[in-house]
Amino acid sequence: MITCKQLQKHYGKKEILTDVSFQIDEPKIIGLIGRNGVGKSTLLKIIAGHAKASKGYIEVVGQKPFQNLTVAANVIFIEDAMTFPAVLTLKEILESAKKFYAKFATDLAFKLLKFSNISEKNYHTQLSKGQKATFNLIYGIASRSAITLLDEPMNGMDEAIRNDMYRVILKDFIAYPRVIIISSHYLNEMEQLIEDILLLHKGKVALFAPVEEVQELAVKLVGQKGNVEPALDKYEVLATYENGPIFEAIVRKNDLPLPENVRMLSLSASDVCQVLTATEGGSIDDIYRKSEYGAEYL
Amino acid sequence: MNFNGQNTAPIYIQIAEWIENEILADRLLPDGKVYSQYQLAEIFNINPATAGKGLTILVEKEILYKKRGLGMFVVTDAKHRILTTRRSETLTKMAKEIVQESKRLGVLDEDLIKLIKHIQKEG
Known part of the structure; x- marks a missing residue:
């Protein structure tokens, strides 16, 4: 359904994506994860055909997506900046949606809108940030598009509505399986919802694996420095943190027996x-320790 | 960076444990049908693939069996199997903790064994 090979995107001299390759060929919910500015939105825009890759190969539902009508009919891209005709009420927007998305579940969309306490008489521009996000997401899910791209769909929503909307995504996916890619900063909230994690880092795919596999890549060793540190040469160390008497090391999981007096x-x-996408400048604690702002006891 | 200290098992393992507990509580009966991965997904608000993995490990442990096209069922002596493994696992884990704590307190091996025998007599 989606194939990317060595995809590149630069805006002028600024390189965003340097080498993105992955393939999705069955319905599943995927979390697109990465630090700010790593190119999550750019990648979604390229899949949706709204932006053109600078180099490399991309195929979506068997076609090159850029300005392609078949792709446009099968893909929906939900983002903050989405706009609808200013003269239409929400009711009119939903009623006309079937013209663009043949499988649009108009009835469901109206019910979800009512559930979310958003009046269908509103215009899109009148909505608050959270309401806009909610309406956009409802529109995206109700479209039942074969490929549903959600760029930070929960931004601006309060926690209660976020939880409701995660459940909407799950239930609608079970009823109508499709490819749903969700980019989000709320990975901890989404972990239960998604099947795979697609992690972008430094313009490349750092990881594309089932959530459980990602979770089991690393463990944390905790204990006193004198107990934890000597054991570390047996592990691939990803990060260490020292906080008063407690020493913690994030290491790649292996099957060796646990050192004494160390908890895993x-x-x-x-x-x-x-951890995998941490900045190389160390931690916040290091900054405070080294700077004039650090309290003396540090 | 701060991590919370809680030690959470992966969700599919929690799902498998939940089903085992349902079997132990006789809410899922021998040769009875088990929830499908989609039912589990809705009950626990999790991805159906994750729920499927929970079912798969129970098939591997021979707690559940698959009937083609019909779903998953509880193996006849599943309850007995679960109890046996849990007993050995839980006991080993507790024994390890006792041995570690004894070391920390400087208790001699023979004194520890004496203590266990004493408790057994009393019990």
Whole structure:
């Protein structure tokens, strides 16, 4: 359904994507994860055919997506900046949606809108940030597009509505399986919802694997420095943190027996992704320790 | 960066444990049908693939069996199997903790064994 090979995108001299390759060929929910500015939105725009790759190969539903009508009919791209005709009410927007998306579930969209306490008499421009995001997401899910791209769909929503909307995505996916790619900063909230994680880092795909596999890549060793540190040469160390008397090391999981007086804790997939994409400048604690702003006891 | 200290098992393992607990509580009966991965997905608000993995490990452990086109069912002596593995796993884990704590406190091996025998007599 989606194939990317060595995809590149630069805006002028600024390189965003340098080498993106992956393939999705069955319906599943995928979390697109990465630090700010890594090119998540750019990648989604290229898949949706809204932007053109600078180099490399991309195929979506068997076609090159850029300004392609078949792709446009099978793909929906939901983002903050989405606009609808200013003269239409939400009711009119939903009623006309079937013209663009043949499988649009108009009835479902109206019910979800009502559930979310958004009046169908509103115009899109009148909505608050959270309401806009909610309406856009409802529109995206109701479209039942074979490929549904959601770029930070929960931005601006309060926690209660976010939880409701995660459930909407799950239930509609079970009823109508399709490819759903969700980019989000709320990976810890989404971990249960998604099947695979597509992690972008430094313009490339750092990881594309089932959530459980990502979670089991690394573990945390906790204990006193004197106990943890000597054991570390047996592990691939991804990060270490020292906080008063507690010493923690994030290491790649292996089957060796645990050193004495060291506890091993499992990590969430979100933790693992954070470690894998950490900035090289150390931690916030290091900055405080080294700067004049640091309190003396540090 | 801060991580919370809680030690969470992967969700598919939690799902497998939940089904085992349902079997132990006789809410899922021998040769009875088990929830499908989609039912589990809706009950626990999780991805159906994750729920499927929970079912798969129970098939591998011979707690559940598959009937083609009909779904998953509970193996006749599933309850017995679960109890056996849990007993050995839980006991080993507790024994390890006792041995570690004894070391920390400087308790001699023979004193530890004496203590266990004493408790057994009392019990």
